[in-house]
Amino acid sequence: xxxxxxxxxxxxxxxxxxxxxxxxxxxxxxxxxxxxxxxxxxxxxxxxxxxxxxxxxxxxxxxxxxxxxxxxxxxxxxxxxxxxxxxxxxxxxxxxxxxxxxxxxxxxxxxxxxxxxxxxxxxxxxxxxxxxxxxxxxxxxxxxxxxxxxxxxxxxxxxxxxxxxxxxxxxxxxxxxxxxxxxxxxxxxxxxxxxxxxxxxxxxxxxxxxxxxxxxxxxxxxxxxxxxxxxxxxxxx
Amino acid sequence: xxxxxxxxxxxxxxxxxxxxxxxxxxxxxxxxxxxxxxxxxxxxxxxxxxxxxxxxxxxxxxxxxxxxxxxxxxxxxxxxxxxxxxxxxxxxxxxxxxxxxxxxxxxxxxxxxxxxxxxxxxxxxxxxxxxxxxxxxxxxxxxxxxxxxxxxxxxxxxxxxxxxxxxxxxxxxxxxxxxxxxxxxxxxxxxxxxxxxxxxxxxxxxxxxxxxxxxxxxxxxxxxxxxxxxxxxxxxx
Numbered sequence: 001x002x003x004x005x006x007x008x009x010x011x012x013x014x015x016x017x018x019x020x021x022x023x024x025x026x027x028x029x030x031x032x033x034x035x036x037x038x039x040x041x042x043x044x045x046x047x048x049x050x051x052x053x054x055x056x057x058x059x060x061x062x063x064x065x066x067x068x069x070x071x072x073x074x075x076x077x078x079x080x081x082x083x084x085x086x087x088x089x090x091x092x093x094x095x096x097x098x099x100x101x102x103x104x105x106x107x108x109x110x111x112x113x114x115x116x117x118x119x120x121x122x123x124x125x126x127x128x129x130x131x132x133x134x135x136x137x138x139x140x141x142x143x144x145x146x147x148x149x150x151x152x153x154x155x156x157x158x159x160x161x162x163x164x165x166x167x168x169x170x171x172x173x174x175x176x177x178x179x180x181x182x183x184x185x186x187x188x189x190x191x192x193x194x195x196x197x198x199x200x201x202x203x204x205x206x207x208x209x210x211x212x213x214x215x216x217x218x219x220x221x222x223x224x225x226x227x228x229x230x231x232x233x234x235x236x237x
Numbered sequence: 238x239x240x241x242x243x244x245x246x247x248x249x250x251x252x253x254x255x256x257x258x259x260x261x262x263x264x265x266x267x268x269x270x271x272x273x274x275x276x277x278x279x280x281x282x283x284x285x286x287x288x289x290x291x292x293x294x295x296x297x298x299x300x301x302x303x304x305x306x307x308x309x310x311x312x313x314x315x316x317x318x319x320x321x322x323x324x325x326x327x328x329x330x331x332x333x334x335x336x337x338x339x340x341x342x343x344x345x346x347x348x349x350x351x352x353x354x355x356x357x358x359x360x361x362x363x364x365x366x367x368x369x370x371x372x373x374x375x376x377x378x379x380x381x382x383x384x385x386x387x388x389x390x391x392x393x394x395x396x397x398x399x400x401x402x403x404x405x406x407x408x409x410x411x412x413x414x415x416x417x418x419x420x421x422x423x424x425x426x427x428x429x430x431x432x433x434x435x436x437x438x439x440x441x442x443x444x445x446x447x448x449x450x451x452x453x454x455x456x457x458x459x460x461x462x463x464x465x466x467x468x469x470x471x472x473x474x
Binding site: 069083152 | 293296297298302303305306309310312313314316318319320321322323325326329332333336337366367368369371388389390391
């Protein structure tokens with residue numbers, strides 16, 4: 001079955017190619033330490049932030065700008081307006097720090113992505129703020145070795161379907177690689193493509209998915225295992 | 238010269254197809270009225286907001302989320318932290334109102350765009366927050382009659398060049414239509430394509446461009462003149 005060969009590999013970016021969630025977690029910790037000084041004792045600041053992020057998701061989408069707006073909103077809510085404006089100014093500055101933060105590739109990424117480029121067409125498929133994601137791809141040093149960079153508002157079946165059509169990709173020759181089961185694995189499998197899960201050590205609650213059947217897709221402990229996994233896909237088909 | 242025929246028409250969205258700047262202006266007026274109560278007498282609030290927007294542009298890009306963050310930042314700056322957090326909560330709510338606002342097509346747009354679709358391939362090319370722009374296109378009722386929707390972080394020569402390549406568009410057969418000379422007209426003309434300027438009655442200061450030579454591109458007083466203008470392009474070539 002030659003059509004089961006792998007010709008295009010999709011790569012998630014945040015927490016697959018480079019650090020991202022760590023930056024959000026660090027900011028969230030600083031946020032907690034700032035806000036706790038003005039909040040009522042019985043408020044669960046982290047739970048409230050998550051609730052605010054969840055209710056803003058449809059309007060803000062993913063990314064640092066929406067996160068920063070949700071931080072400010074949460075700070076005001078959990079302190080019932082007692083947080084001083086000058087503290088809110090600090091929160092805004094953290095958001096800018098996140099946007100300006102250097103891109104730190106995860107271990108093995110530079111080497112493995114270069115290696116994959118010799119054998120497969122590569123696409124980076126990522127969601128978040130448009131300009132910020134473009135900037136991160138540019139800073140990553142990977143822009144020139146991938147065929148396309150697609151920044152999308154949601155990584156679901158309709159989005160992947162549109163990308164396959166646009167880039168003339170036969171789903172059966174496509175493999176998506178990423179740290180999020182919900183965004184990188186399940187929707188592409190539903191479309192008849194394959195996926196490889198490379199978990200990051202921490203996952204945002206809104207990206208969490210249920211445990212899986214390892215027959216459906218492999219889970220790697222490092223992106224270094226990816227070339228071998230892809231070759232095994234080709235042998236199996 | 239058959240290659241000078243028009244085959245693809247690019248349409249800007251904000252303030253070309255639907256109202257946008259009006260919404261920003263309205264919010265800015267409410268912002269002024271709120272902040273002036275806490276600001277020093279000699280502060281020019283609007284000038285300060287523009288300065289904040291300009292310095293944040295490289296980090297935030299275009300769109301309502303960045304605008305809202307700049308409003309909050311400006312409110313704190315011009316009041317030297319005296320603005321109460323509960324007032325900042327109002328500013329956040331205005332940002333959400335803008336994101337949730339219904340799309341109001343400009344006069345003649347629905348009719349003219351349907352008419353153009355019979356004769357040309359149509360593309361909407363717009364910048365701003367990814368999810369918000371997608372939502373507006375969906376709400377506009379125009380999504381199904383255009384061939385592609387491209388949401389970009391900047392409308393400059395490299396961006397248009399990339400779109401031409403991606404959509405296999407010969408620039409000499411392409412005409413861009415929009416209200417911004419800087420974003421919709423000059424970069425496409427520099428690439429050998431043509432452009433039509435349809436001014437909106439008000440333009441954001443960061444989009445303003447110098448007066449022009451009307452031989453280079455036509456300026457219409459209404460989008461209703463567009464079909465005739467495009468046909469004149471074809472006759473002239």
